[in-house]
Amino acid sequence: QLRDSDGLGALKGEQFGLIRREDLDEKLYKDMVEQQTSKLYQQMLEVRKKLPSYKMRDEIVDAIQKHQVVVLSGETGCGKTTQVAQFILENAIADGKGSTCRIVCTQPRRISAVSVAQRVADERGEKLGKSVGYQIRLESVLPRSEGSILFCTTGIVLQWLQGDPVLSQVSHLVLDEIHERDMLSDFLICIAKDLIKVRPDLKIVLMSATLNAKLFSEYYGGCPMLHIPGFTFPVKEYYLEDVLEITRFKFQDERRIPIWKRREHKENKEFEEMIAPYIRNLERSQKYSSQTLDELYKKSSEELNVELILELLRYIAQQPPGAVLIFLPGWDKISKLHSMIQEDRMLGGRNYLVIPLHSMMPTANQREVFDRPPKGVRKIVLATNIAETSITIDDIVYVVDGGFIKMKNYDKEANVTTLLPQWVTLANARQRRGRAGRVQAGICYHLFTRAREQALDEYPLPEIQRSRLEEIILHIKILRLGSVKPFLLEVMMPPDPSVVGVSLQMLRAINALDESENLTPLGFHLARLPVDPLTGRMLLMAAIFSCVGPILTVAASLTFKDPFIIPLGKEKIVDEVKRRLNRGAKSDHLLVVTVYDNWERACQYGNERQYCRDNFLSSAVLHQLKNFRKQFMSLLYEHKFVNTCNPRAGEVNRNSENLALVRAIITAGLYPNVARVLPNSGRPSPHKPVRIRTAQEKRVALHPKSVNEKERKFEHPWLIYREKIKSSQVFIHDSSMVPTYPLLFFGEKLNYDSSNGVINVDGFVRVRSSQHVAHLVQSLRNVLDQLLEHKISHPRMTRWEKFTKEGALLHTIVDLISSEKRITEEPQEYFEDQDDDDNDDN
Missing domain, CATH: 3.40.50.300 (P-loop containing nucleotide triphosphate hydrolases)
Incomplete structure (x- = not known):
């Protein structure tokens, strides 16, 4: 079943694929003959010939030539990952069709894509970048455009599909390690099933390490299967x-x-x-x-x-x-x-x-x-x-x-x-x-x-059956693959419909989808950013509010990982270092910002090694965070939210020193992940952790790695967090203390109950307020929502001049957030009906 009329279905019958060039075919053939006579190539060929897959070379090439889809299974070590693409390439060049051969091999992990590409280049007696290359996020060594093999992560192919929905420049798509059943591989296997209907010239090779090949063959209508016996000692x-x-x-x-x-x-x-x-x-x-x-x-x-x-x-x-x-x-x-x-x-x-x-x-x-x-x-x-x-x-x-x-x-x-x-x-x-x-x-x-x-x-169990699905849903929408639920029913082992429903609801809650399941302008941008929807929304809000620098760092650490190394036996020392660097901010996110900014200064003065050693930091992770920051900045520039690619530029950082606003933007990104710090009965004790609850759980704990885990007093009752994970108990990860205003401006729609003087954000975040203050906040929020919708739909640099409507409104919001004034008196922020269980210590 092909998709909606503006998706792949509309492309059926058109001609795609690489155009044959006889002069290039001849050159590629001459180069290959010369390469194969080299001593280095011959030495590596002797090693290749010992692999079980090499003994089946002709059989494999014949099956791929005769059929559009082939499933290859073989035990680890049989050589399929390194050899199959080479067989296809060498055969195409020998047949005089090298110019129309561009093989893409997907790997589920970055480490595999890079190491396999290097191994294949070594076997061919050449450097990476000639006939073999790799592409992973933030890093690539690309091969020549024709007569080549590219190893890449699955996510890279999904990014290409946004600009080229039929992969017109690919002749062979080899999906490796599909037995791992990671979500993106299962998704690509499903898309490829539609792709072959509009690209009869495209060859698909599915490679699995274990003998569940029959499952994949049946999914593709009983396509042929080949098994490569592995050679292992008993x-x-x-x-x-x-x-x-x-x-x-x-x-x-x-x-x-x-x-x-x-x-x-x-x-x-x-x-x-x-x-x-x-x-x-x-x-x-x-x-x-x-x-x-x-x-x-x-x-x-x-x-x-x-x-x-x-x-x-x-x-x-x-x-x-x-x-x-x-x-x-x-x-x-x-x-x-x-x-x-x-x-x-x-x-x-x-x-x-x-x-x-x-x-x-x-x-x-x-x-x-x-x-x-x-x-x-x-x-x-x-x-x-x-x-x-x-x-x-x-x-x-x-x-x-x-x-x-x-x-x-x-x-x-x-x-x-x-x-x-x-x-x-x-x-x-x-x-x-x-x-x-x-x-x-x-x-x-x-x-x-x-x-x-x-x-x-x-x-x-396939990952798609044990995960939230927001990112996959955004992929479905940006690739115009039709309604979400029918599409996901066509995946090899479909996810639970109730989980699809929860993920759709979450995307509606953050205004990425409208009620008819169409991408909103915000959803369109989020689908094109290579991060989860919450981190993507945080980046866009940072650009609009001109506090890009710190949020680039927060987004990078949420996408990759924090830079701390915890040597065995030194956990307590690392905790102490974290607390010292956090300077009372009570925020895991702002801690990473401080660490990164200090590291950049240390690099300028030639003190990088000393700084990392003294503070238990990984230089490799910090350099990777720098790469992510660069990539995110380039994406904001491409999407026209900023007018420079320089993450340190003054015009995109006019509010970066305003930590109250930075907290608010983190809130705008991570909402609805809100927890509430409950008031302690009696005096705070260093041995008694604070009590925390979420909308769903009466009791959660801060993860031991959090800088907040040892805190016993919070000036504000709210924590915003990245995710909650249940292991020995439910832990919230990567948390920041936030005041009330950010939740009122960036949470769900506000309701004011005048009978008991309460602003209700989502049934969980509720605060007492006078009618006058509530109406002021409500009217500011309405105007802010309209402005944000307009800026997301028409991206450009924010105008901060106070004589402009945009500048005047944003100054008012920023001033209100920066003052962190209370709307209510502290004791009245807590509600009896929510705290009935507060004395329950189970």
Whole structure:
């Protein structure tokens, strides 16, 4: 089914694609023949020929030539990611059709796009930028325009579609790692299904690491499938019962439970019905000691225990040489195990090189993960699931599969994102096992029982089924793909309709969509900005209110990450540094602004290294924030909201020193993410955290990383925050204290209840006010809404002269926000009906 008349459907029957040039075909052929005779190319060719995919070269090329869509599956290490695009390119040039061959290969992660492009260029004996290149956000080395291969992230292709809805300059679209089922890949797979109807010359190759190829083939009407057998050495697998037997480990956190009570003690129904009968079978088999069986009966045997991993490492240390890869669910477990290894008398010595692999670690540290250690040194890599498929560490012999993975899920009932450890799937466990047998026979230790393995899900849930959908909806709208709900029903595994409804409602609430689901002028700009809608709205408001500098930094850190490094064991020192730098601002967002501005000054005076070292900052992250700031500034310039690309220019920063206004613009961006600080009964105590609630939750906590977490007194009762995530409890992340005025000017529509003198913003934000003040705020708000709508529809630099209507209104609003005067007396900002549960400490 093609889309609405002004979308792809209107293009059917037109001619697209690259135009053939015989002179270029001849040149590309001559260049290739010359290249293939070089010594370097021949050496790399010998390596390529050993890959399983090379042995199927003719079969793969033939299938792609004969069919518009082909699904290729192959185990990690078979060479499909590096070889398939080269097969297509070499065949096209040999056939004299190089000028019409432009291959684009998508990767779900930046690190993969860059490293694969570099590897392919090396194999071809050339530098990046000739026949091979890459493009990721903020960074690219582009290849020649014809007869080329470009590796890029999926988001880059979605950006191209906005200007070229049929990808007219692409001959082959290769979608790699689609088994990961990330949201953008699933979305692009759905779009490509429509694309091939108007581009019969476009070839689609879907590549999956695991054997769920049938699902993708069926989605494309039963298109052909090819499987490339991987070559790995045999891997011996051990499970929790074996590990306990080998190590004689005892779980310390649970009392021994008498046998007659064991089943009763297990509240977990799954354990009673599946694990306990399995353990009884083990008892009958007499293969395992009574100590091992006792440990398996404990509830903690189904939890990840880093002490057990340490004991297992001591055992592996006595086995033949080989690097160890340990899969852990997140930074907390990585840092705990890392510090335990460092303190261990056996493993903490020079004979062991321990490398944590996580997004919170500096990138430079992560590069050594690929290097072989000196003779006599055993490498131990502590990693999350990034090491399953995205990167390959060649010298791994031992794998420890912790059995858990941290995954973001959206809880639609509670309207909250959750980030909890959950059992791996069988697909995860297979990938982890496969990492052990790449250079020699390997060993994989799964820290779960064989019975638990029987209960694991086959594949992870697609991201589109466990996430909010605002960004995808904006993509659907900007690409003119029709109504949201019908389109999303055509995705391979559609999301829950109620989540679609929540996301649509949120976009209406921030005025990105109108009631008929059309993009508003604001929605149009948000859809074209490569950030989430709330951060995008913040950037536009910063341009209108001329406080661009600090908001560029806030937006960059929300899009990427904050620049603090937290060395193991120095968490409290880092907290102290953060509080000192924040200077009482009670804002995670303003903290990053201060840190960034100080860093730029330090760079000017040649003190960058000292500044970063003294303040526990990542120079790499700060440089990346600088790149994001530049990109965002260029986008504001392209969209005509500013008249310069210089983020330090005076005219776009006339209000950047006004921190009250900067807080208001952060509020304008992050609303409706508002929390309320409740009044403490009795005197504040340094040991008693403040009580905070949101519209949905009676009690939430500030995340321990927040500069506000240790605060015990807030001058204003409101906090604006980036997101709330449920782990051990519901935490709000990246918060700033804000006064009332920003919520009145940038929240939802105002209502005044004259019977009890209350301004009601959204049912949650409510303040007492006199009728006179309420009407003044209401009339200012109405005029401001009209002005903002006009400026979003007709972008240009703001005129601040007081004799202009625009300048006079904005000066009034800014003055009111800057004064931070109270509309009400403090005690009357709290309402009895909201605070009935305030004494509930559960």
